Amino acid sequence: MSAGTLKARELNRGTHPAAKAEVRIVHIGLGAFHRAHQAWYTARANDGWGIAAFTGRSATAATELAAQDGLFTLIRREAEGDTFEVIDSIVEAHDGNDMAALTTLLASPSTAILTLTITEAGYKMAAGAGEPALDLNDAAVQADLSVLRERYDASLFASSAADFGQLKLSTPAARILVGLAARRSGDGWPLAIVSCDNLPGNGTVTRAGILGFAREIDAELARWIDANVSFVDTSIDRITPRTTDADRATVAEQTGFADVSPVVTEPFSSWVLSGEFPAGRPAWEKAGAQFVDDLEAFERRKLWLLNGAHTLMSFAGQLRGHATVAQALADPAVSGWVEEFWDAASAHLNEPELAVPEYRKALRERFENPRIAHNLAQIATDGSIKLAARALPVFRAERDAERDGNAALRLLAAWCDQLAAQHASGTAVADANAAELEAVLADSQIGTGTPQQTAALVAVVDAELSRDADTIASVHALRGSFTN
Numbered sequence: 432m433s434a435g436t437l438k439a440r441e442l443n444r445g446t447h448p449a450a451k452a453e454v455r456i457v458h459i460g461l462g463a464f465h466r467a468h469q470a471w472y473t474a475r476a477n478d479g480w481g482i483a484a485f486t487g488r489s490a491t492a493a494t495e496l497a498a499q500d501g502l503f504t505l506i507r508r509e510a511e512g513d514t515f516e517v518i519d520s521i522v523e524a525h526d527g528n529d530m531a532a533l534t535t536l537l538a539s540p541s542t543a544i545l546t547l548t549i550t551e552a553g554y555k556m557a558a559g560a561g562e563p564a565l566d567l568n569d570a571a572v573q574a575d576l577s578v579l580r581e582r583y584d585a586s587l588f589a590s591s592a593a594d595f596g597q598l599k600l601s602t603p604a605a606r607i608l609v610g611l612a613a614r615r616s617g618d619g620w621p622l623a624i625v626s627c628d629n630l631p632g633n634g635t636v637t638r639a640g641i642l643g644f645a646r647e648i649d650a651e652l653a654r655w656i657d658a659n660v661s662f663v664d665t666s667i668d669r670i671t672p673r674t675t676d677a678d679r680a681t682v683a684e685q686t687g688f689a690d691v692s693p694v695v696t697e698p699f700s701s702w703v704l705s706g707e708f709p710a711g712r713p714a715w716e717k718a719g720a721q722f723v724d725d726l727e728a729f730e731r732r733k734l735w736l737l738n739g740a741h742t743l744m745s746f747a748g749q750l751r752g753h754a755t756v757a758q759a760l761a762d763p764a765v766s767g768w769v770e771e772f773w774d775a776a777s778a779h780l781n782e783p784e785l786a787v788p789e790y791r792k793a794l795r796e797r798f799e800n801p802r803i804a805h806n807l808a809q810i811a812t813d814g815s816i817k818l819a820a821r822a823l824p825v826f827r828a829e830r831d832a833e834r835d836g837n838a839a840l841r842l843l844a845a846w847c848d849q850l851a852a853q854h855a856s857g858t859a860v861a862d863a864n865a866a867e868l869e870a871v872l873a874d875s876q877i878g879t880g881t882p883q884q885t886a887a888l889v890a891v892v893d894a895e896l897s898r899d900a901d902t903i904a905s906v907h908a909l910r911g912s913f914t915n
């Protein structure tokens with residue numbers, strides 16, 4: 432419908448009748464991707480599973496969505512035009528700081544699944560190539576540990592009178608731990624926790640974070656979690672840029688609803704999951720989800736080819752004056768670097784089921800979608816964490832194959848140059864490790880554009896690698912090669 436000059440109506444379950452399913456899924460990280468992906472799959476499954484979604488940090492997204500009874504418009508953006516669908520699977524939207532609501536829902540026997548989209552930085556993992564482990568030196572982790580040490584009491588947490596609302600915790604893992612403590616003390620039903628963030632072994636990482644807190648607080652609780660909570664690994668894929676005011680205006684114009692929380696996404700969508708759902712799950716396969724025994728190869732393909740290329744373009748593209756993925760890829764120099772990185776990564780993606788040539792061709796078409804304005808600055812956020820998972824494994828695999836790995840080291844070089852350029856222009860660094868990075872960038876003893884600066888920046892990604900003089904020399908030699 433073209434609303435044309437008509438005044439757009441509010442969107443809610445009165446103006447758009449839709450039944451509310453019972454809450455059986457709790458979600459943390461009420462951002463664009465959750466709404467375009469897990470909420471869409473759950474709506475498509477249409478088998479009675481409702482989602483209670485919590486924001487990760489600020490309350491805004493919850494306030495806006497709650498005012499619409501959880502309803503929002505999904506704009507499926509193809510090169511040829513848009514289609515619109517109202518998604519009704521989110522039935523409650525809460526501020527992530529609302530520990531009383533989160534704990535009550537996680538303790539409820541009706542809740543069978545907790546999903547997460549809290550960004551890579553939200554897991555608070557220690558840097559380094561070893562087994563994932565909670566970063567006990569992180570300031571937010573330390574603050575949450577001290578609150579828990581002061582307030583945690585297994586018997587109090589068993590009581591429905593416990594005032595969970597008084598608990599001021601900021602990390603998702605600590606908040607979840609409180610919910611799991613209450614769940615164990617109640618009916619003790621098992622739960623599946625499903626990370627949907629772009630991290631290798633995202634289930635294992637989530638488990639390491641929650642158990643990392645549990646072991647510091649209550650060893651019995653840690654044992655219960657180990658026995659009763661399933662951590663599902665996933666590979667998740669659907670390009671979902673940040674919503675703009677123009678998108679809101681398009682929805683009002685085309686549907687007649689004044690939706691403040693629409694979400695734009697591409698037609699392509701994929702969700703590959705591996706793990707147990709001990710308390711059941713929606714029939715997500717009805718919407719195309721795949722359940723596999725081992726997803727490591729699929730995950731490698733997605734994280735290296737898609738996210739690796741995104742990360743490369745986010746730094747090199749911005750250095751060359753581009754704002755979006757489509758603009759960056761239209762630049763022959765950037766396109767060449769992406770192809771070189773893909774060639775290097777593809778040499779280590781040999782499983783026939785990965786169909787790498789076809790995947791690369793489809794990926795290029797997705798990146799080139801001229802109507803998806805995927806902002807490079809947004810993708811560049813938290814580069815220090817993403818490089819470790821996207822550039823370094825390809826570099827190490829190439830080095831083991833006795834090749835130079837420069838196509839992967841170029842991601843590090845572009846990141847160093849982009850950070851230096853941002854610092855020179857007075858732009859704040861958007862990274863979970865911003866304080867450390869900014870200290871290096873501001874250090875006049877180290878200087879800018881020096882090999883010492885390259886080594887000190889790389890040390891934030893991987894301390895061991897920064898001590899490898901040959902590798903640092905290679906990264907440094909690639910710096911300065913991004914602008915004409």
Ligand SMILES: NC(=O)c1ccc[n+]([C@@H]2O[C@H](COP(=O)([O-])OP(=O)(O)OC[C@H]3O[C@@H](n4cnc5c(N)ncnc54)[C@H](O)[C@@H]3O)[C@@H](O)[C@H]2O)c1
Pocket residue numbers: 459460461462463464465485486487488489548549550551552553602603627628629630667668669670671672
């Ligand atoms: N957008 C995509 O195309 C896409 C596709 C696949 C996977 N993902 C994954 O989803 C994540 C979120 O993407 P999005 O598009 O929804 O972003 P978004 O900015 O719309 O939402 C991010 C959400 O994460 C929360 N968050 C951010 N930092 C946090 C922290 N330190 N602790 C707790 N919560 C935190 C925010 O509060 C917000 O709810 C990505 O980082 C990625 O891992 C996104």
Ligand SMILES: O=P(O)(O)OC[C@@H](O)[C@@H](O)[C@H](O)[C@H](O)CO
Pocket residue numbers: 551629667668669670671737738741742809810817
């Ligand atoms: O913050 P990141 O790098 O994990 O994600 C930014 C984009 O690369 C990412 O959101 C992709 O669009 C997504 O992974 C596609 O499935």
